[in-house]
Amino acid sequence: MQIIQKIDEMRRLRPGLTEPVGFVPTMGYLHQGHLSLVKAAQDENSSVVVSIFVNPTQFGPREDFARYPRDTERDLDLLNKEGVTIVFQPSTTEMYPERFDTWVKVDKLAQRLEGSARPEHFPGVTTVVTKLFNIVEPAKAYFGQKDAQQALVIKKMAADLNMNLEIVTLPTVRETDGLAMSSRNRYLGPDERRAAPILYQALNLAQKLYREGERDADKIRKEMAALISQESLVRIEYVSIANGETLDELDTVSPPALVSLAAIIGQTRLIDNIVL
Numbered sequence: 001m002q003i004i005q006k007i008d009e010m011r012r013l014r015p016g017l018t019e020p021v022g023f024v025p026t027m028g029y030l031h032q033g034h035l036s037l038v039k040a041a042q043d044e045n046s047s048v049v050v051s052i053f054v055n056p057t058q059f060g061p062r063e064d065f066a067r068y069p070r071d072t073e074r075d076l077d078l079l080n081k082e083g084v085t086i087v088f089q090p091s092t093t094e095m096y097p098e099r100f101d102t103w104v105k106v107d108k109l110a111q112r113l114e115g116s117a118r119p120e121h122f123p124g125v126t127t128v129v130t131k132l133f134n135i136v137e138p139a140k141a142y143f144g145q146k147d148a149q150q151a152l153v154i155k156k157m158a159a160d161l162n163m164n165l166e167i168v169t170l171p172t173v174r175e176t177d178g179l180a181m182s183s184r185n186r187y188l189g190p191d192e193r194r195a196a197p198i199l200y201q202a203l204n205l206a207q208k209l210y211r212e213g214e215r216d217a218d219k220i221r222k223e224m225a226a227l228i229s230q231e232s233l234v235r236i237e238y239v240s241i242a243n244g245e246t247l248d249e250l251d252t253v254s255p256p257a258l259v260s261l262a263a264i265i266g267q268t269r270l271i272d273n274i275v276l
């Protein structure tokens with residue numbers, strides 16, 4: 001496994017990689033969700049590149065960029081055991097040199113849900129992912145369903161800009177109690193961690209109501225919110241039932257519908273979703 005920190009070096013080595021090349025962009029502090037993407041990339045490609053870069057431009061001014069969990073030594077050990085070809089680990093100044101002033105922006109799809117709650121987020125994501133795609137030149141890039149809107153936004157960006165790669169979205173990996181794996185879960189205190197599975201329980205409630213024949217989206221949203229509100233440590237930011245392609249909120253549920261939510265538990269903001 002090679003560890004590369006410079007864009008020029010990555011470009012120099014890129015022509016020598018055996019095709020096809022799979023790519024997994026990460027912000028590090030890897031968990032089994034990340035590794036499931038790596039394993040899929042290994043299964044479907046001859047070479048695999050994983051990036052580790054905590055991207056400052058996707059964090060708002062009051063968000064957790066400075067304290068975002070980092071453990072590079074552990075990450076590299078895990079990726080080496082997975083047989084990754086290259087780890088691309090650039091610095092902030094390498095990715096955003098002085099006088100950097102170009103941004104990639106997806107419009108309507110990125111303004112809903114997470115885009116509404118975190119307006120700085122998606123322009124930072126789409127810009128850094130575009131840069132990484134241009135540097136690595138993968139045939140396939142792998143993302144997790146936990147960040148469902150992110151995956152949709154990146155697919156839209158890749159299609160609209162005629163990027164020559166396939167975006168692969170893989171299922172959310174969960175803890176045994178249903179909590180979606182996330183690097184931010186480490187922020188949770190013991191009581192907060194015990195409360196956190198209520199989010200997945202609310203998503204399962206939506207699934208149950210839908211299977212029983214309920215199609216009134218607002219009724220399902222209210223039932224979900226009522227369940228979550230039973231946990232005093234959890235503060236709901238949004239509960240959404242939206243078209244799974246456009247993210248337009250639905251009045252009447254019809255598939256594919258994305259049921260998603262964001263909540264704050266203590267000082268930790270968590271998101272999760274399922275597709276009906």
